Structure formats: C-alpha cells, structure tokens
Amino acid sequence: xxxxxxxxxxxxxxxxxxxxxxxxxxxxxxxxxxxxxxxxxxxxxxxxxxxxxxxxxxxxxxxxxxxxxxxxxxxxxxxxxxxxxxxxxxxxxxxxxxxxxxxxxxxxxxxxxxxxxxxxxxxxxxxxxxxxxxxxxxxxxxxxxxxxxxxxxxxxxxxxxxxxxxxxxxxxxxxxxxxxxxxxxxxxxxxxxxxxxxxxxxxxxxxxxxxxxxxxxxxxxxxxxxxxxxxxxxxxxxxxxxxxxxxxxxxxxxxxxxxxxxxxxxxxxxxxxxxxxxxxxxxxxxxxxxxxxx
Amino acid sequence: xxxxxxxxxxxxxxxxxxxxxxxxxxxxxxxxxxxxxxxxxxxxxxxxxxxxxxxxxxxxxxxxxxxxxxxxxxxxxxxxxxxxxxxxxxxxxxxxxxxxxxxxxxxxxxxxxxxxxxxxxxxxxxxxxxxxxxxxxxxxxxxxxxxxxxxxxxxxxxxxxxxxxxxxxxxxxxxxxxxxxxxxxxxxxxxxxxxxxxxxxxxxxxxxxxxxxxxxxxxxxxxxxxxxxxxxxxxxxxxxxxxxxxxxxxxxxxxxxxxxxxxxxxxxxxxxxxxxxxxxxxxxxxxxxxxxxxxxxxxxxxxxxxxxxxxxxxxxxxxxxxxxxxxxxxxxxxxxxxxxxxx
Numbered sequence: 001x002x003x004x005x006x007x008x009x010x011x012x013x014x015x016x017x018x019x020x021x022x023x024x025x026x027x028x029x030x031x032x033x034x035x036x037x038x039x040x041x042x043x044x045x046x047x048x049x050x051x052x053x054x055x056x057x058x059x060x061x062x063x064x065x066x067x068x069x070x071x072x073x074x075x076x077x078x079x080x081x082x083x084x085x086x087x088x089x090x091x092x093x094x095x096x097x098x099x100x101x102x103x104x105x106x107x108x109x110x111x112x113x114x115x116x117x118x119x120x121x122x123x124x125x126x127x128x129x130x131x132x133x134x135x136x137x138x139x140x141x142x143x144x145x146x147x148x149x150x151x152x153x154x155x156x157x158x159x160x161x162x163x164x165x166x167x168x169x170x171x172x173x174x175x176x177x178x179x180x181x182x183x184x185x186x187x188x189x190x191x192x193x194x195x196x197x198x199x200x201x202x203x204x205x206x207x208x209x210x211x212x213x214x215x216x217x218x219x220x221x222x223x224x225x226x227x228x229x230x231x232x233x234x235x236x237x238x239x240x241x242x243x244x245x246x247x248x249x250x251x252x253x254x255x256x257x258x259x260x261x262x263x264x265x266x267x268x269x270x271x272x273x274x275x276x277x278x279x280x281x282x283x284x285x286x287x288x289x290x291x292x293x294x
Numbered sequence: 295x296x297x298x299x300x301x302x303x304x305x306x307x308x309x310x311x312x313x314x315x316x317x318x319x320x321x322x323x324x325x326x327x328x329x330x331x332x333x334x335x336x337x338x339x340x341x342x343x344x345x346x347x348x349x350x351x352x353x354x355x356x357x358x359x360x361x362x363x364x365x366x367x368x369x370x371x372x373x374x375x376x377x378x379x380x381x382x383x384x385x386x387x388x389x390x391x392x393x394x395x396x397x398x399x400x401x402x403x404x405x406x407x408x409x410x411x412x413x414x415x416x417x418x419x420x421x422x423x424x425x426x427x428x429x430x431x432x433x434x435x436x437x438x439x440x441x442x443x444x445x446x447x448x449x450x451x452x453x454x455x456x457x458x459x460x461x462x463x464x465x466x467x468x469x470x471x472x473x474x475x476x477x478x479x480x481x482x483x484x485x486x487x488x489x490x491x492x493x494x495x496x497x498x499x500x501x502x503x504x505x506x507x508x509x510x511x512x513x514x515x516x517x518x519x520x521x522x523x524x525x526x527x528x529x530x531x532x533x534x535x536x537x538x539x540x541x542x543x544x545x546x547x548x549x550x551x552x553x554x555x556x557x558x559x560x561x562x563x564x565x566x567x568x569x570x571x572x573x574x575x576x577x578x579x580x581x582x583x584x585x586x587x588x589x590x591x592x593x594x595x596x597x598x599x600x601x602x603x604x605x606x607x608x609x610x611x612x613x614x615x616x617x618x619x620x621x622x623x624x625x626x627x628x629x630x631x632x633x634x635x636x637x
Contacts, residue, residue, distance in 0.1 A: 133314040136621060137614055140576035141594070145319060145610045148598055149326040149333070221437060228439050229580055233595045248442055252584060255460070260449050267442035274437035282433065 027286040034279030041273050045091040052085035056242040061085075065259050075261035077247065078254055087265045090244040091273065093154065093237055098223040100158035101165070102216050108162070109169030110212060117174040118181060118200050128174070135167035139222075140229050147235040154237070161226045165219050172215050176208045210288040218281030221274045228270055244270050300629050308622045313365075315614045320364055323607045324357055330603035334377050351375055351604060373608030378600050383608035386593060391612075392483025393463055394589035397512065397581065398574055399484075400505050402567070404513025405574075409520020410563070414551060416521065417528035428521060435518035440577045444511045444584035451507060458507045461586035470497045508585040512577050516570060523566055527559035534558075561632055568624025572617045 021028035044051075054061040060080035068075045074083035116127035134142070146160035180186065181204060189203045230236060231245030239246065244266035251263035323330055331348045332339070348354040351374075352363060367374065373383040416428040452460035463485065464470075470488035472481025481488050486505070489498035531537060532555045540554045541547075579591030586592065590609060597605040 129310060130314060133311045133318065136311070136572060136617055137315060138572040138576035138579075138617060140579060141610055141613050144579070144594065144598070145322050145606060146326070148603065148606055149322055149330070151333075225437075225439055229441070229576075232439075232441050232580060233583060234598050248439070248445065252441070252445055255445060255448055255453060258453060263442065263445045263449075267439070267445070270439055270442065271434070271437050274439075275434060278433060278437050 024287060027283040030279040030283035031287070032283075034276045034281075034283060037272055037276030038280065041091055041269070041276065042095065044088060045095055048085075048089035048092075052082075052088045054082040054085045056081065056085040056089045057240055058082075065254065065257060065262075067259075068261055074265045075259070077259070077262045078250070083247075083261060083265055086242045086247060087244070087269055089242045090247060090266055091269065093241055093243045094224050094227055094245070094270070094273065096154050097158045097161065097227040098220050100155065101161040101223045101227075102219050104158060104162035105165050105169055105219060106212065106216060109166040110173060110208075112166075113170040113173030114177060114200055114205065114208070116170075117177040118196070118204065124174075127170070131167040131170045134164070135171065137164075139164040140226055143226055143230060144233060144235065147230050152235065152237055157227055157230055157235070157237075158223075160230070161223050164226070165222060168219065169212065169215055172211050173208055176211055177204055180204050180207050211285075214281055214285035214288055217277055217284055221277035221281060224270065224274050224277065297630060297633075301626050304622060304625055304629075308618055312615060312618045315618070316365065316368065316611060317361075319607055319610050319614065320361055323603055324360065329353070330377075334601045334603060336601065347377075350380055351377065368611065373612060374604045376597075376605045377602045378597075378605070383605045386605070387590065387608060387612050389483075390588060390590045390593045393587060394575075394578055394582065394591060396484045396486065396505065397509055397578055397587060397589060400509030401512035401516070401574060401578070401581075404510050405516045405520060405570070406563075406567070408513060409517040410524050410556070412517070413521045413524025414528055414556060416525045417532065418551065420529060425525075429525075432518040432521035435515055435521075438515055439580070440512060440515045441580045441584045443515055444508065444581055447507050447511050448585070459504055461584075462504065463588055464497075464501055464504055468497055468500060470494060470501065508581050508587055511584075512574070512581045515577060516573060519566060519570065520563065523563055524556075524559065527562055528555055531555045531559045561628065564631070565624065565628055568621050568628075571620045571624075575613055575617065 021032050048056075058081065061082050062072050062076040062080050064076065064080045065078055066072055066076045072082055072084065074087055076082055077086075112127060112131075116124045143160045143164050146163055147157060150156035150160060186199060186203055189199050194203065227236075228245040228248065231243060232249045234249075236245055236249070237243060247266035248263055248270070251259070251266070254262050331344060331351070331353050334347075335344065345354065352360060355363070364374070371384055373387055375381065376383050376386070412428045412431070416425045419425050448460045451457045459465075470481070470485050470492050472479065472488040473491040474480075480491070482491075485501035486498065489495075489501050528551075532551075536558075537550060537555050540550045545553075575591075578589065579594060581587065582589045582591035583595050590612070594606065594609045597609065
C-alpha cells in the first residue's frame with residue numbers, strides 16, 4: 001500500500017491537465033481525442049511484432065484474397081498476406097517518414113525564419129520570395145519531383161516532404177517575430193545589453209515555440225498524407241516493408257475482384273492517424289492563437 | 295493605385311517568382327545526387343551509349359548553358375524532350391491538359407457548392423448537432439487521402455451498384471469531335487463542351503457519367519476549408535445591421551441568407567479558391583491515377599515509372615507556371631471586385 005501512494009499522486013497530478021483540457025471547450029476536446037488516437041496508433045505500431053498473428057510480409061501465410069474470416073479477421077491480399085498483421089505494422093514507415101520530415105523542417109525552417117525576419121531588409125525580402133515560391137507550388141508535385149530524383153527510401157521520402165513544408169514554418173515564424181520584436185520587453189532586453197543572438201534565442205524564440213508546436217502537429221498530418229501519396233504514385237518503399245500506403249496502392253488493382261478488405265482497413269488507419277494529428281493541430285493552434293481561428 | 299497599375303505591379307512580382315520556381319526545379323533535376331541520364335538507365339550502361347543519349351537531350355552541355363537553353367525553350371513553349379523517345383514533352387502536356395482542366399473545373403464546382411451549402415447550413419444552425427456534424431465532416435475531409443476515397447467510390451458506385459464507370463474518360467471511340475462546319479473545325483478538348491458543340495446528347499451524358507465520380511471525389515476532399523470559411527464569414531456577416539434590416543423588411547429567409555449575407559461573405563471565399571488551386575492540382579494527380587483519367591497527373595505518374603526525368607521536369611514546371619498564372623488572375627479579379635485591396 002505504501003508503494004502505491006506516490007504512483008497515485010503522479011496520476012493525480014497528471015489527470016487535471018487532461019481534464020483541464022476538456023474545460024477549454026472544443027479545442028481542448030480536439031487535442032485530447034487527437035492525442036488518444038495518435039498515442040493508440042503509435043503503441044499499436046510499436047508492439048506490432050508481438051501482437052501480429054502472422055509475419056506481415058510473409059507471402060502465402062493464408063489463401064489468396066480470402067475475405068475476413070475467423071483465421072484471418074481482416075482477410076488476406078493477393079499475395080496471401082494476412083491483412084491484420086499488415087494493419088498492425090503498416091504504420092511504421094509513415095511514422096518514421098513523418099517524424100523525420102518534421103525534424104528536418106524544424107531544423108531548417110525555424111532558424112531561417114528567425115534569422116531572416118529578425119534581420120529584416122533584403123535578407124528578409126529575398127528569403128520570403130524563395131519561400132513564397134515554394135509555398136505556392138502544388139506540394140505533392142514538388143515532392144514527387146524531388147523523390148523521383150532521390151530514389152526510394154525513408155530518408156529520401158522524408159527529405160522530399162520536408163522541402164515542401166519548410167515554408168509553412170518560415171511563414172508562421174516570420175509573422176510572429178515581426179510582431180514580437182517590436183514589443184517593449186525586447187527593447188528592454190536590448191537596453192540591458194543583450195546582443196542580437198541573445199535576444200533572438202532567449203527572448204523571442206520561447207514565444208514562438210507554441211506556434212511551432214501547432215504547425216508541427218498539422219505538418220505531421222500533411223506528411224502522412226504526402227508519404228501515402230508518394231507511395232501511391234510509385235515512389236514508395238519496396239514490397240518488403242509493410243506499409244498502409246503500399247496496400248492502398250496495390251489494392252486499387254484488386255478492386256474489380258471485389259476485395260474491399262485489402263483497401264478498407266489500411267485506408268481507415270491512414271485516415272485515423274491523419275485525423276488524430278489534424279485534431280491535435282487544430283486544437284493547439286486555436287488554444288495558442290485564438291485570433292487566427294476566428 | 296489604379297487598377298491598371300495594380301495589375302502591372304502584380305504581374306511584375308509574379309515574374310521573379312516564376313523564374314525562382316523554374317530554377318528550383320532545374321536544380322532538383324540537375325544537382326541532386328546522380329545525374330538524370332544515368333538514373334534513367336538504372337543499371338550499368340555502355341558509356342558511349344550514355345554519352346550519345348546525353349548529347350541527344352542536351353545533357354552533356356555545361357550546367358549554365360543547359361539552364362539558358364531551358365529558360366529560352368520554356369519561353370517558346372518548349373518543355374524539353376522525353377527520355378523515352380526524344381519526342382517534345384510539350385506535345386504530350388498540351389494534349390493531356392484539357393482532361394485535367396475539365397476534372398479541375400468540375401471538382402471546383404463540387405468543392406464550392408458542397409462547401410458553401412454546408413457552411414451556410416452550419417452557420418444557420420450555430421452550435422446545434424447539425425453544426426457540429428458538419429464541422430466534424432469538414433475536419434475529417436482533410437484527413438482522407440483522395441485516392442482512398444476514390445477507391446471507396448469505385449467500390450460502391452462502380453463495382454457494386456454499376457452506376458458509374460470505374461475509370462477512364464469516355465467509352466472508346468466515343469470522343470466528341472466538337473464543332474465541325476465544312477472545313478472549319480473547333481474542339482476544346484473538354485468533352486462536355488465538345489459534346490454540346492457537336493450537338494450529341496448521348497456523348498454529353500456519357501462524358502458527364504465518366505466525370506462525376508472522379509470530380510466528386512476530388513471536390514469532397516477539398517471542400518473542408520470552404521465549409522469552415524463560409525461558416526465563419528456567415529456567422530460574422532449575419533450579425534451585421536444590413537442583414538437584420540433585410541430580415542425586418544420581411545424578406546424570405548432564403549433571400550436574406552443567400553442574397554444578402556452570403557453575397558458579402560463571398561470575397562474571402564474567392565481568395566481561398568485561388569489559394570486552393572495548387573491543392574486542386576496536387577489532388578488531381580492522385581485522382582487521375584485512381585480513376586485512370588488520361589490527364590497530366592497520370593502522364594506524370596506514367597513518366598515516373600519509365601524514369602523519364604526530362605518529362606517529369608516538364609510536367610512539374612508546367613504545373614508551377616499554371617499555379618502562378620491562376621493566382622495572378624484571382625488576385626486581379628479580387629482587386630477588381632474589391633477596390634480596397636488596391637490601396
């Protein structure tokens with residue numbers, strides 16, 4: 001009993017922040033529901049090797065194109081692969097690609113945004129022009145061009161997606177820095193002798209972080225959809241990796257045979273994961289930036 | 295600023311943007327690891343053959359010379375040669391473009407009408423169950439990969455119900471010929487318009503039947519932002535005095551909502567339409583692949599499987615220019631409709 005108490009206390013401390021979210025209205029609920037979805041899917045993906053009934057990439061573990069049955073609850077595909085096992089583990093690639101591309105985006109986009117908008121003048125104008133040009137481009141088409149040149153692979157997919165979304169970070173950071181750098185406390189920091197680097201990283205950056213978090217969360221959803229899109233146009237990973245995107249791509253050819261289960265379950269997984277991140281992202285940006293969401 | 299000087303400034307601003315974009319795409323194809331010619335062959339190839347291949351495509355020249363050739367070529371409507379058969383890519387782009395344009399026009403109609411009607415409904419029943427479900431639908435539409443929705447549509451409406459064809463643009467041999475008047479011949483490449491010009495009702499109905507599923511799929515995926523925008527703007531506008539005044543005059547609710555409030559909430563919706571054009575094209579690439587729609591997107595995806603990098607570059611550049619021109623047009627239209635923007 002003695003040992004139970006501290007653990008209970010941690011839980012009690014943690015719970016109010018969750019229930020506190022629900023008191024923030026729809027935005028709080030959106031964050032909570034989104035978080036639960038994403039966390040559940042992340043856990044499912046991590047433990048998939050232990051819960052999958054069959055090898056997700058093993059060929060002919062069952063009959064070909066068998067509809068959902070007791071032995072194969074979600075059916076099998078044209079290679080006789082078990083769809084349930086593939087659904088469990090098919091998120092690995094998407095999580096990897098999305099996480100990596102968000103990291104690249106932050107590493108590239110945040111410093112450029114901070115530096116350009118803080119410096120102002122021609123640096124800012126030139127960077128803005130480049131970023132706006134990329135931003136205006138149809139994202140998927142640009143990602144296709146880059147991925148086609150780089151060739152298949154998780155890192156290459158992540159890089160081609162990152163290039164497309166760096167401008168989103170740049171724009172949000174720029175708009176924030178332009179406002180923040182005129183605030184009295186930044187001026188005060190200058191008066192107290194803070195140099196530019198100090199001001200930028202100790203005074204301005206902390207106030208931009210919430211927006212970065214919100215953009216990054218929405219970016220996760222976009223990265224997931226874009227990586228599925230890249231796979232769909234034939235720039236995905238080889239067959240030897242279980243991937244929801246791959247199942248959706250090859251499932252298209254099986255539609256005429258009426259094999260709905262090959263696309264339905266992986267498709268729902270992608271929708272759920274993207275929805276989870278979208279809900280979280282929209283909730284967060286509403287919470288941090290109520291004006292933008294009017 | 296007069297409308298004329300606004301238009302001129304806006305055009306001048308578009309030029310560096312397009313040049314930057316062209317440079318960017320050029321650099322992607324030339325500078326990223328592995329040169330396009332060797333990548334095309336994938337495996338080892340006779341160096342002499344490779345050299346000859348590069349020469350035919352102009353890939354053996356120094357990079358700056360290639361860049362100038364590329365820009366000058368684009369200026370004359372030359373999008374480069376295909377690695378597959380050395381044919382000009384522009385020919386294929388221009389013959390595939392009407393299919394994409396027709397799909398985009400119909401998808402825009404779906405996206406706008408679904409978005410606006412649902413947005414207005416949600417705002418009229420603010421904070422009700424209807425409002426909440428429309429908002430949930432709007433958010434969910436962001437999260438659906440367009441090709442998954444397309445596959446579900448094909449499954450339900452083409453394979454189970456047999457209402458619509460599962461893909462392609464029209465029944466083979468039924469391509470509408472457009473207007474023919476003696477020796478005079480005119481066709482737009484948009485099948486619905488060409489069928490009307492030809493005066494062939496059967497072809498018209500068939501074109502629409504083939505268009506319906508792909509355009510609805512694309513429209514549904516993109517309508518979310520319009521639901522949100524319409525809802526937000528309507529909530530704001532419907533509290534303004536002129537709407538109350540219209541209501542007080544005893545006008546019908548429908549007239550008040552659509553004739554007065556929506557009319558004033560329309561400008562931001564128009565702007566969003568311009569911004570969404572890029573998303574529309576990106577969505578079209580995937581939709582065309584799903585429905586075997588013979589447009590630019592499918593051409594691009596075909597070229598990817600042939601490792602035809604020069605053709606990929608051509609299509610990507612074409613998409614980029616198209617987006618820049620459309621957003622320019624929307625901006626000008628916006629300035630024309632709302633004089634405040636010019637100042």
